[in-house]
Amino acid sequence: MLFASSPRLFYGYGGRGQFMSKKEALTEKEKQAKRQERADSFWSAFQFTENGKPKSSLIVYTFSLSILFAAAYFLCYEGAIRLMTGPLSALPAWGSNLIIALLASAVGAAVCCLPHRFFSDKRLVFGGHLWLCAYAAAVLVIMLCLLGFTEGFLSFLVFFAWFVLPPIAAGTGASALLYRRDRAEKPNADQEPEWKKYVSRR
Secondary structure, eight states: TTTTTTSSEEEEETTEEEEEEEEHHHHHHHHHHHHHHHHHHGGGGBBBBSSSSSSSSHHHHHHHHHHHHHHHHHHHHHHHHHHHHTTTTOOOHHHHHHHHHHHHHHHHHHHHHGGGOOOEEEOOOOOOOHHHHHHHHHHHHHHHHHHOOSHHHHHHHHHHHHHHHHHHHHHHHHHHHHHHHHHHHHHTTTTTGGGGGGGGGO
């Protein structure tokens, strides 16, 4: 009869050796409902309308491009490692890694930013690289949760710094500059074309 004598109503176990009250449990359910609602609203962007078109074409296209970009950077790294390992064997490990990382990142960024010229929507390439940034951040958080601040996580950070950060930084920076340039050059829709100023109106 321990719980009957207590003025507080115990609703469920809240973890960490404590019980949650009914009010706290309801609050937790509301938080879970809001998280689920945000997740549903995000994934709904990948669903199709009745006309067969995606609800958010920008998210779908940039997400698809990010997969292609990741594959392109991986192939550039693999090619750079195979081609440059022999010629750079006389250098220390950090020197050869630096040259390979810079070479692979530059070639990968050039390849991934090439479609920007042909896309009518100039946000696509930059948006695809933003997905890569989100992937990298998610991987960092997951590895930190799995390994903690241990020697294994430090070793992973070294790998991350050599093979993940350079291509993402190069590609995101290059695509951001291209997007900014095209956005600055985009004519204002409300502005009257220059040629109309010299055409006589009847």
